[in-house]
Amino acid sequence: MKENIRALILVMLWDIRKLGRYKFFLVMRFTWFLVQVLIFGLLVAAMVSIRGPGGLLDYYKFYVIGAYTAVLFSISIMKGHDVAEELEDGLIDYQLSLPIERRILALGRALGGGLASFTYSAPMLFVTVIVLKVQNLIALSALVIISLLLAISISGLAVSIALILRSGDRLDILMGVSDSLLVRLSTIFYPVTALAAVAIYYYVAKVNPVSHAADMLRYVAEPGEFSGYVVADPLIMVSLIAGFAVASTVAAIVLLDRKIEGGYGR
Amino acid sequence: MRKVAVSIRGFVKRFGSVVAVDGLNLDIFDGEIFGFLGPNGSGKSTTLLTIATVYKPSKGDVEVYGFSVTREGDAVRKLVGIAFQEPKALWVDNPYELLVWHAMVVGYSLTDARKVVREVMEELGLWEHRNKLFSELSGGTRKKVEIAKLFIQKPKLAIFDEPTAQLDVTTKHFVWGKIRDMNKEGSTIIVATNDMVEAERLSDRVGIIYRGTLRALGSPSELKDMIPGGDIIEIRVEGFINESILRKLGDILEARRLDLSNGVLKVYVNKGEERIATALDILTRENIKVRSVAMKEPSLDDVFFYFTGAKLEEVRG
Ligand SMILES: Nc1ncnc2c1ncn2[C@@H]1O[C@H](COP(=O)(O)OP(=O)(O)OP(=O)(O)O)[C@@H](O)[C@H]1O
Ligand SMILES: [Mg+2]
Numbered sequence: 001m002k003e004n005i006r007a008l009i010l011v012m013l014w015d016i017r018k019l020g021r022y023k024f025f026l027v028m029r030f031t032w033f034l035v036q037v038l039i040f041g042l043l044v045a046a047m048v049s050i051r052g053p054g055g056l057l058d059y060y061k062f063y064v065i066g067a068y069t070a071v072l073f074s075i076s077i078m079k080g081h082d083v084a085e086e087l088e089d090g091l092i093d094y095q096l097s098l099p100i101e102r103r104i105l106a107l108g109r110a111l112g113g114g115l116a117s118f119t120y121s122a123p124m125l126f127v128t129v130i131v132l133k134v135q136n137l138i139a140l141s142a143l144v145i146i147s148l149l150l151a152i153s154i155s156g157l158a159v160s161i162a163l164i165l166r167s168g169d170r171l172d173i174l175m176g177v178s179d180s181l182l183v184r185l186s187t188i189f190y191p192v193t194a195l196a197a198v199a200i201y202y203y204v205a206k207v208n209p210v211s212h213a214a215d216m217l218r219y220v221a222e223p224g225e226f227s228g229y230v231v232a233d234p235l236i237m238v239s240l241i242a243g244f245a246v247a248s249t250v251a252a253i254v255l256l257d258r259k260i261e262g263g264y265g266r
Numbered sequence: 267m268r269k270v271a272v273s274i275r276g277f278v279k280r281f282g283s284v285v286a287v288d289g290l291n292l293d294i295f296d297g298e299i300f301g302f303l304g305p306n307g308s309g310k311s312t313t314l315l316t317i318a319t320v321y322k323p324s325k326g327d328v329e330v331y332g333f334s335v336t337r338e339g340d341a342v343r344k345l346v347g348i349a350f351q352e353p354k355a356l357w358v359d360n361p362y363e364l365l366v367w368h369a370m371v372v373g374y375s376l377t378d379a380r381k382v383v384r385e386v387m388e389e390l391g392l393w394e395h396r397n398k399l400f401s402e403l404s405g406g407t408r409k410k411v412e413i414a415k416l417f418i419q420k421p422k423l424a425i426f427d428e429p430t431a432q433l434d435v436t437t438k439h440f441v442w443g444k445i446r447d448m449n450k451e452g453s454t455i456i457v458a459t460n461d462m463v464e465a466e467r468l469s470d471r472v473g474i475i476y477r478g479t480l481r482a483l484g485s486p487s488e489l490k491d492m493i494p495g496g497d498i499i500e501i502r503v504e505g506f507i508n509e510s511i512l513r514k515l516g517d518i519l520e521a522r523r524l525d526l527s528n529g530v531l532k533v534y535v536n537k538g539e540e541r542i543a544t545a546l547d548i549l550t551r552e553n554i555k556v557r558s559v560a561m562k563e564p565s566l567d568d569v570f571f572y573f574t575g576a577k578l579e580e581v582r583g
Contacts, residue, residue: 090354100371101340102339
């Protein structure tokens with residue numbers, strides 16, 4: 001047990017070790033996020049007025065959390081790309097040969113990927129917290145936990161898909177599609193009450209885990225403002241997010257443990 | 267009975283329609299250095315990666331110290347370490363961090379990991395490169411980082427896939443020495459190679475694989491003796507040797523072939539060392555003056571050619 005925890009931490013370090021190496025990527029993301037928050041967000045909020053059960057919605061705050069969720073989502077999806085690249089470079093072969101239990105290896109990669117993605121998006125979370133003036137410690141920790149769960153879910157999912165597709169190119173296409181679908185067909189930028197007008201859109205958004213993550217973040221940050229605009233009851237949202245995280249991690253574990261062997265890069 | 271470290275039974279590995287290994291049976295013994303020879307694409311790496319649990323057999327099984335690679339992979343991985351043919355590292359890694367990570371994964375504490383990594387890196391002349399990015403290293407330097415992993419790990423079964431392929435001569439000799447040291451300290455070693463000198467210097471036994479099946483197995487000198495007519499007795503004579511003498515020589519020496527040109531008689535035989543005296547005896551009785559005698563053993567190159575299809579004569583010209 002102790003040995004496994006040690007191995008788990010070492011595997012997680014594999015992804016975390018890489019953090020400092022992509023500073024440029026981080027700076028670009030952060031700049032783009034600031035542009036969204038300081039320019040687009042304000043512009044859009046000035047044009048949009050949404051009235052819901054709780055009166056007039058503060059769309060600016062709604063938008064900022066949406067933008068943060070979208071960034072977290074796409075950074076986490078990059079993990080799939082990382083793993084596809086590692087498959088092609090034979091690094092997964094290397095890891096498969098190490099004296100680590102396969103289940104621990106997979107769990108470590110999923111958790112490490114999630115943690116690394118979350119760390120990358122932490123500066124964006126910081127900006128979000130400032131813009132929304134979140135001061136409550138419980139709310140802050142809840143924001144961190146939900147962000148982490150989302151990051152783990154998405155990177156676990158991306159890693160699983162990478163392991164199935166075995167190719168960086170095919171993965172990029174699929175991820176591009178799922179990025180736009182999962183983000184567009186969610187409540188990231190449109191409140192669920194507004195989506196109700198378009199049936200398909202509405203139902204997809206309602207089951208889309210990304211909607212639940214975005215709305216849960218909003219609910220935690222400002223329950224008073226956003227409780228009328230969430231896809232589901234907070235308890236349901238939390239269960240769905242946690243369930244998604246567990247499911248995608250288990251998928252990655254099963255794939256690495258049972259199905260996967262090396263040599264994809266050849 | 268020697269203790270078996272690796273037992274390969276009916277091992278088949280297919281990649282799509284390519285049959286990389288086609289029914290391999292092989293035992294590798296505990297404590298030996300086993301040389302794995304074969305031309306490009308013959309299935310060496312595929313076999314080694316299966317022993318290291320990276321690939322799964324399509325058919326048959328491989329056991330490492332009694333543990334099956336398919337059913338008891340976790341147990342196998344505790345005993346095996348592999349230095350890959352292509353060095354494995356993130357391009358953005360630096361060798362020092364990578365090796366410390368590796369050392370910790372194979373069980374060292376952080377303090378010990380730093381110590382052993384530094385020792386091994388210094389020995390291999392890697393220390394000055396410790397903070398470079400992997401992408402900035404030369405091919406040979408990358409290869410050194412790859413083998414450093416096993417010198418650090420010292421696994422019970424150490425697999426080197428063409429360890430010195432890109433190394434300079436000095437480093438090559440140093441690495442061979444290190445591999446022998448590891449072996450003396452208790453590691454069983456498998457070395458895949460295309461380098462006959464390497465195979466001969468290192469191996470207790472050699473296995474030759476060709477198109478996915480084992481063609482020959484034995485110590486280097488046993489393998490040389492397996493080549494029919496592998497030894498050549500070269501006798502420089504004065505004067506003329508007629509056909510009947512030649513035939514007589516051929517019969518008595520059981521020669522596979524006899525050549526006479528420019529006063530040099532070449533007799534292709536097995537176990538030449540036991541036949542030189544007889545040859546001289548016959549010639550003296552026929553009053554033929556012998557000026558010099560030499561015997562050439564086949565090299566491991568010849569063994570390789572012989573078992574992988576190319577004809578000895580063709581190659582010798
Ligand atoms: N992952 C893979 N996917 C598809 N084919 C493969 C894969 N690995 C090996 N092969 C094929 O299997 C055969 C054996 O390859 P292998 O790498 O085992 O040869 P090798 O003896 O190590 O050769 P070399 O001396 O060139 O390293 C080759 O035909 C190769 O193309
Ligand atoms: Mg090879």
